[in-house]
Amino acid sequence: xxxxxxxxxxxxxxxxxxxxxxxxxxxxxxxxxxxxxxxxxxxxxxxxxxxxxxxxxxxxxxxxxxxxxxxxxxxxxxxxxxxxxxxxxxxxxxxxxxxxxxxxxxxxxxxxxxxxxxxxxxxxxxxxxxxxxxxxxxxxxxxxxxxxxxxxxxxxxxxxxxxxxxxxxxxxxxxxxxxxxxxxxxxxxxxxxxxxxxxxxxxxxxxxxxxxxxxxxxxxxxxxxxxxxxxxxxxxxxxxxxxxxxxxxxxxxxxxxxxxxxxxxxxxxxxxxxxxxxxxxxxxxxxxxxxxxxxxxxxxxxxxxxxxxxxxxx
Amino acid sequence: xxxxxxxxxxxxxxxxxxxxxxxxxxxxxxxxxxxxxxxxxxxxxxxxxxxxxxxxxxxxxxxxxxxxxxxxxxxxxxxxxxxxxxxxxxxxxxxxxxxxxxxxxxxxxxxxxxxxxxxxxxxxxxxxxxxxxxxxxxxxxxxxxxxxxxxxxxxxxxxxxxxxxxxxxxxxxxxxxxxxxxxxxxxxxxxxxxxxxxxxxxxxxxxxxxxxxxxxxxxxxxxxxxxxxxxxxxxxxxxxxxxxxxxxxxxxxx
Numbered sequence: 001x002x003x004x005x006x007x008x009x010x011x012x013x014x015x016x017x018x019x020x021x022x023x024x025x026x027x028x029x030x031x032x033x034x035x036x037x038x039x040x041x042x043x044x045x046x047x048x049x050x051x052x053x054x055x056x057x058x059x060x061x062x063x064x065x066x067x068x069x070x071x072x073x074x075x076x077x078x079x080x081x082x083x084x085x086x087x088x089x090x091x092x093x094x095x096x097x098x099x100x101x102x103x104x105x106x107x108x109x110x111x112x113x114x115x116x117x118x119x120x121x122x123x124x125x126x127x128x129x130x131x132x133x134x135x136x137x138x139x140x141x142x143x144x145x146x147x148x149x150x151x152x153x154x155x156x157x158x159x160x161x162x163x164x165x166x167x168x169x170x171x172x173x174x175x176x177x178x179x180x181x182x183x184x185x186x187x188x189x190x191x192x193x194x195x196x197x198x199x200x201x202x203x204x205x206x207x208x209x210x211x212x213x214x215x216x217x218x219x220x221x222x223x224x225x226x227x228x229x230x231x232x233x234x235x236x237x238x239x240x241x242x243x244x245x246x247x248x249x250x251x252x253x254x255x256x257x258x259x260x261x262x263x264x265x266x267x268x269x270x271x272x273x274x275x276x277x278x279x280x281x282x283x284x285x286x287x288x289x290x291x292x293x294x295x296x297x298x299x300x301x302x303x304x305x306x307x308x309x310x311x312x313x314x
Numbered sequence: 315x316x317x318x319x320x321x322x323x324x325x326x327x328x329x330x331x332x333x334x335x336x337x338x339x340x341x342x343x344x345x346x347x348x349x350x351x352x353x354x355x356x357x358x359x360x361x362x363x364x365x366x367x368x369x370x371x372x373x374x375x376x377x378x379x380x381x382x383x384x385x386x387x388x389x390x391x392x393x394x395x396x397x398x399x400x401x402x403x404x405x406x407x408x409x410x411x412x413x414x415x416x417x418x419x420x421x422x423x424x425x426x427x428x429x430x431x432x433x434x435x436x437x438x439x440x441x442x443x444x445x446x447x448x449x450x451x452x453x454x455x456x457x458x459x460x461x462x463x464x465x466x467x468x469x470x471x472x473x474x475x476x477x478x479x480x481x482x483x484x485x486x487x488x489x490x491x492x493x494x495x496x497x498x499x500x501x502x503x504x505x506x507x508x509x510x511x512x513x514x515x516x517x518x519x520x521x522x523x524x525x526x527x528x529x530x531x532x533x534x535x536x537x538x539x540x541x542x543x544x545x546x547x548x549x550x551x552x553x554x555x556x557x558x559x560x561x562x563x564x565x566x567x568x
Contacts, residue, residue, distance in 0.1 A: 014563060057561065061402055063560045095394025098328075105327055113402035113409075114321045159403070268532050 001153050004163060004194050005035035005058065010067035013221035017134045027053040029218040037162075040185070044202070046313055050254065051198045055200060058087045064314075072158035072162060081135055085114070088161040090152040092168030092198075092268065097148050103132050106140065106151065107158055116157040126154040130184055146177035153184055163194040167260075170204060173231035181206060209211040212305075216313045226305050233308040236275035238301050243293035246270045251292040256280070269296065317408065324416040329382075339377045340420070344370050344428040352436050364440050364524045369493050371428035375421030375459065377484060381418070383463030383486050384480050386413040387471035400556070404434065407552045414463035418456050419485070425452070443526025447534075453518035454537040458512035461544035468551055512541040 012028040028050045035041045043051045056062035058070060060080040065252060066243040069076045073082050088095075099104060104123055111118045127133045130150035135143070140151065149169060156164050166185065178201075185208055189197055199205050205212055206226045213223040222229055236258065251272070258275040265271045270293070276285050282300055289295060316461040330336060355363060387410065390396040399409055442448040458518040469474045489495065490507055491514040495562030497505055508514045522529050 053563070059399055061397055061560065062563050063557075081403070084401060089401060091394075091397060093394070096398050098393065098395065100330065100332075101327060109323055109327070110398075110402065112316060112323055113399060113404045114317050115403050155398075 002037060003034040004037040004039075004231060005033075006068075006070045007031060007054075007058075008068040010054070010057065010062045010064055010069060012029045012050075012057065012066075020185050028057075028064070028067075029079070031215065031220050033213050033220060033223055035196065037194055038189065038192040039210045040197060040208050041083070042205040042212040043196065043198045043215060044200075044205055044212055044309060045198075045215035049215045049313075051215055052167060054215070055089065055091075055167050055198060059087060059165050060084055070213045085159065085227070086161055087163045087165065088156040088159055088279065089165035090149075090156050090167065090169060092171040094145045094148040094172075097140050097143070097151060100139060102135075102137045103127055103141055103151050103154070107154060110155050110158045112236075114161060122266075126157055129157070129187070130154045131180065146173050146181075149173060149177075149181060157188075160197075161212070162187060163196065167197045167198050168200065168225055169197070170199065170201060178204070198289065202304065206305040210232055214309060216235040221312045222308075227310050230303045230305060233273050233303050234277055235313050237278050238302070238303065238307065239272075239274055239276055240301070241272045241274075241289060241293075241295055242269055242297040243272065243289070243295050245271055246272070246293040251289070254288060256288070256292070267310065287303060317412070320404070320408075320412050321415055324412050325419065328413070329416065331376050335381070336378065339374055340424055340427065342388070343374050343377065344424070344431050344484055347373060348428070348431055348436055348438075362525060363438055364442065365521050367429060367432045367438060367440055368425065368520060369526065370432075371425030372455070372493055373488060374428060374515075375418075376422040376488060376513075379414075379417050379421050379459050379463045380466060380480055380483060380487075382417040383414050384466040384470040385476060386410065386417070386463075386467040388473075388476050391471065400559070403472070406556050409424050410464050410467050410552060411460075414460045415465060417460040421459050422452075422456050440450050444523050444529065447523035447529055448520060450534060451516055451523050452535075454534055454541070455513060455516035455520060456542045458516050458537055461512055461541040461548070464548040465544055465551075468548060468555060469525055471555075485513065490514070492521075509536075510540070512537060512544055515540060 009030045009032060010028050011026075011030045013024050013026045015022050016025050017023070025076060031050070031054070043054060045051050055214055058071065058076070059300060060076055060083055061245050063077065064179065072086055076083055086216060096107070101109065104120065104127070106111045107118075107123045107126060111123075115198065124136060125134055127136050130153050131151055132147060132154065135147065141146065143151070153166075153169065156166070170181050173181065182204060185197065196204070197208060209226060211223065211225055214221045214229070222232065242265070246262070251257065252260060260272065260274040263271045263273075282298070286298060289298075331340070340445060348367070351363070351366050351370060352372045354361060354366075375425070387396070390399060400406060429440060432440065470479065473479055491497075492500075492508060497508040497514060497518070500508060515533045518531040519529075521535060522533070
């Protein structure tokens with residue numbers, strides 16, 4: 001599969017004002033990555049890591065200070081018009097909607113801006129895809145956050161894009177609506193549309209993305225499939241133990257136990273979470289822990305993307 | 315064709331006639347000024363009523379354009395749609411032009427409504443010494459208002475407290491453009507400023523055609539030329555400002 005996005009040595013800095021003095025803040029420190037056609041590619045990272053800056057550069061909204069970016073084999077600086085015709089984007093949140101328009105009018109307006117004539121039944125199909133067909137002729141002013149997000153997704157598809165950029169598409173949505181939005185995104189990838197997704201929800205990224213780049217302080221820390229990223233941190237296993245009579249001082253002294261967290265739960269019991277080297281069996285861990293408490297229940301789980309992410313950006 | 319459909323869409327869907335402020339400007343404000351005019355005529359029957367009826371219409375048209383075109387871009391920033399339209403396939407210049415044409419057409423409607431009010435409610439009879447020249451002057455006036463609306467849209471997008479500046483601009487612009495007092499009667503220091511305002515030329519031309527004094531095409535052509543200059547200036551300014559927005563990540567920031 002050919003690369004539809006190529007990012008080479010992308011560097012960007014901003015000038016910010018700090019106590020009246022102008023300062024330079026480096027947002028991207030020369031990042032490199034490629035995205036293949038039809039891939040769902042996740043960009044993860046803490047706030048201010050450089051995700052939105054990357055998205056803005058790739059969508060031609062921001063001119064980078066340095067580096068080369070090609071989308072669909074065209075340079076973003078030389079052919080922004082061609083790129084805009086073939087991509088679309090949504091920026092997270094409920095802004096970006098004209099409250100006085102109905103969804104069908106909103107889509108019509110953007111079809112005019114993209115210079116394409118779309119019949120009403122096609123627009124209705126887009127609204128059906130995002131589950132807004134029943135609200136097609138209602139003013140968006142009364143729409144919930146979730147409905148607005150879904151309308152944004154319909155808008156993103158108005159120009160039949162080859163690449164879509166979704167910046168935190170499920171931010172602030174309830175779990176049910178988030179799941180619906182995720183379903184829509186997975187449908188896009190089945191249509192061979194390349195999706196670039198930024199999110200703070202690790203489970204979402206794990207479920208949706210074919211590959212992920214974790215970005216922090218303007219640098220890509222790791223890039224690969226979710227399985228690969230998790231495997232790079234599989235030197236430990238995660239334990240969750242419910243116990244009583246816990247010797248807190250004692251348990252903290254065990255060298256192998258890492259990232260220990262203790263929480264008091266119902267009935268004066270304690271819930272302890274920790275990491276333990278993968279080389280030890282559960283029986284060995286149980287024996288070790290038993291010296292400091294009476295175990296009621298012990299659970300073990302594999303490394304999640306969130307575990308790997310926290311380790312990478314901490 | 316797409317441009318016309320975009321204009322039509324703007325006219326039908328984005329002209330917010332439910333906005334109380336715009337309702338006031340379009341429908342009520344002419345009534346107030348026409349009432350003042352009615353009593354002025356009672357006091358002094360010698361005044362040229364035709365000229366002042368148009369002046370009332372132009373006040374409403376200018377007020378609408380100043381606020382509607384002036385907030386055309388900043389409201390996109392406020393609503394978070396600025397980035398979306400900039401990322402689309404239509405140039406910012408064309409988007410601003412469409413909005414400005416749309417607002418100027420509403421301005422023309424203001425003038426027509428004022429004439430209707432004047433004739434139907436106040437029983438004023440309107441005369442023109444040369445109908446063709448008056449219509450031509452009116453067309454140039456609309457052309458001037460489109461160009462000025464574009465400048466306003468771009469300039470006002472640079473300020474957060476845009477309404478404060480707009481309030482300051484309403485009447486000085488009208489005075490400077492010779493709507494109430496001929497530009498030649500203004501203090502010398504202001505006269506060059508007056509002639510930089512594109513509507514000054516078309517207002518002079520319109521008044522001359524109404525009053526019937528010797529008509530000079532100089533003002534009509536001057537209005538076209540200076541308005542065209544503003545179009546070019548706006549095009550350059552929009553290109554520059556778009557580049558600055560794209561370089562500094564100030565798109566959508568307000």
